[in-house]
Amino acid sequence: xxxxxxxxxxxxxxxxxxxxxxxxxxxxxxxxxxxxxxxxxxxxxxxxxxxxxxxxxxxxxxxxxxxxxxxxxxxxxxxxxxxxxxxxxxxxxxxxxxxxxxxxxxxxxxxxxxxxxxxxxxxxxxxxxxxxxxxxxxxxxxxxxxxxxxxxxxxxxxxxxxxxxxxxxxxxxxxxxxxxxxxxxxxxxxxxxxxxxxxxxxxxxxxxxxxxxxxxxxxxxxxxxxxxxxxxxxxxxxxxxxxxxxxxxxxxxxxxxxxxxxxxxxxxxxxxxxxxxxxxxxxxxxxxxxxxxxxxxx
Numbered sequence: 001x002x003x004x005x006x007x008x009x010x011x012x013x014x015x016x017x018x019x020x021x022x023x024x025x026x027x028x029x030x031x032x033x034x035x036x037x038x039x040x041x042x043x044x045x046x047x048x049x050x051x052x053x054x055x056x057x058x059x060x061x062x063x064x065x066x067x068x069x070x071x072x073x074x075x076x077x078x079x080x081x082x083x084x085x086x087x088x089x090x091x092x093x094x095x096x097x098x099x100x101x102x103x104x105x106x107x108x109x110x111x112x113x114x115x116x117x118x119x120x121x122x123x124x125x126x127x128x129x130x131x132x133x134x135x136x137x138x139x140x141x142x143x144x145x146x147x148x149x150x151x152x153x154x155x156x157x158x159x160x161x162x163x164x165x166x167x168x169x170x171x172x173x174x175x176x177x178x179x180x181x182x183x184x185x186x187x188x189x190x191x192x193x194x195x196x197x198x199x200x201x202x203x204x205x206x207x208x209x210x211x212x213x214x215x216x217x218x219x220x221x222x223x224x225x226x227x228x229x230x231x232x233x234x235x236x237x238x239x240x241x242x243x244x245x246x247x248x249x250x251x252x253x254x255x256x257x258x259x260x261x262x263x264x265x266x267x268x269x270x271x272x273x274x275x276x277x278x279x280x281x282x283x284x285x286x287x288x289x290x291x292x293x294x295x296x297x298x
Contacts, residue, residue, distance in 0.1 A: 014143035019262040021142070025151045027258030028158035031251040032213045033231055034238040035162055036206030042182055042245030044199050045103065046095060049110040051210055051235065052228025053117035058083045058211025059218040059227065060121060063130045072135035076215045080208045087207025091200045099199070121225040129222030132215065154216045161212060162251060165205070169247075178202060182245070237281045243291025252293045256280075 033055060040048050058079045065075035090113060098105050136153060139146035169175040180188040181198045189195045213231075214223075221227065238257060242249030257277045264273035284292055 015266055016263075018142060018145060018147070019266055020259065021147070021151075023259035023262030024255060025155045026262070027255035028155040028162075029213055029217050030231070030234055030238060030258055031254035032158045032161060032209055032216075034235040034242070034250045034254050035165065035247060036209035037232075037235045038239045038242070038245055038247055038250040039209075040203055040206040041239065042247070044095070044202060046106045046110065046203075047103070048203075048206070049107065049232070050090070050113040050117060051206070052230075052232025053114050053121075054083055054087060054207045054210040054228070055214040055231055056121060056223075056225065056228035057086065057117060058214030059132065059223040060125060060130070060214075061211070062132055062215035062218055063223055066132060072133070072215075075132070076212060079215045080212045083211030084204040084208035088200050088204035090207075091203035095203070096196060096199070099196075118225055118228075125225065127224070129224040132218035132223060134219040150219065154220075157216060158213070161209065165209070166247070174198075174201065234277065237277050241280055241284045241291060242293050246291060246293065249291050249293035253291075256292075 033051070037048060037051050040046055040051070061079035061082050062072075062075040065078045066072060069075070094109050094113060095106060098109060134148070134150045136148075136150045138149050140149060141147075169179060177188070177193045177198050178201075180191070180193055181195055185195055188198075214228075234257070238250050238253045241257065242251070242253030257280060260276045260280065261273045264276045
């Protein structure tokens with residue numbers, strides 16, 4: 001116990017607070033991305049490898065709308081709507097005909113969509129990163145840093161979007177249809193629920209959440225054709241650690257993994273701190289393959 005106490009006392013308090021804040025902010029964005037991914041898997045049993053490209057397309061549409069209108073909030077809304085429509089169209093054209101086939105076919109289909117969207121973005125926008133300007137540029141003093149208010153804003157907005165989605169699932173008519181389809185697809189269809197259109201709506205909602213994440217996170221990083229790759233990889237880790245199809249578990253896992261990476265970056269290079277998430281993934285698969293945040297049945 002004394003060794004553990006000395007270990008934590010050796011950590012600079014100011015760095016601990018800053019990294020905790022960074023971890024929560026990144027975790028909320030990651031939770032928003034992973035929520036759409038886990039929703040699609042939970043309802044459709046589809047591992048969507050194109051989710052990162054929908055994240056990227058949302059950011060690019062945000063760049064275009066922001067350049068045309070000068071309004072970040074309009075860019076956020078339009079990017080979310082456009083990518084939701086794109087996601088629904090992709091589901092109808094490429095995934096709906098594959099329902100009932102071997103899961104490998106949907107994996108290959110979404111992987112193909114990912115490559116097409118990524119190369120289209122490279123052809124259309126080029127390899128040079130674009131920039132989304134922050135709607136709020138003010139800072140507040142946090143120890144030796146001037147911490148941007150925008151980082152706190154995106155954490156709050158991500159929490160509000162996830163909260164609104166949870167309320168929609170719990171109380172909305174279409175949310176009830178989605179939950180019914182999750183529990184028993186055949187029974188839901190027998191009760192008159194249009195399951196194919198529920199699948200389309202779910203894919204569109206997942207795409208919209210990815211697009212909103214891309215616009216919100218765009219001001220913190222450069223927008224480029226490959227930006228979705230890192231995020232979809234982390235989102236898959238979150239979905240596995242949180243429990244496949246478990247929305248609450250994915251949110252908890254996103255914050256947990258982001259905090260671990262933030263704390264690890266105190267002692268190592270941030271690019272090396274990513275290893276922590278893979279260690280958590282391996283340990284989860286070895287000792288708790290159902291997910292760390294899935295309740296144990298009594």
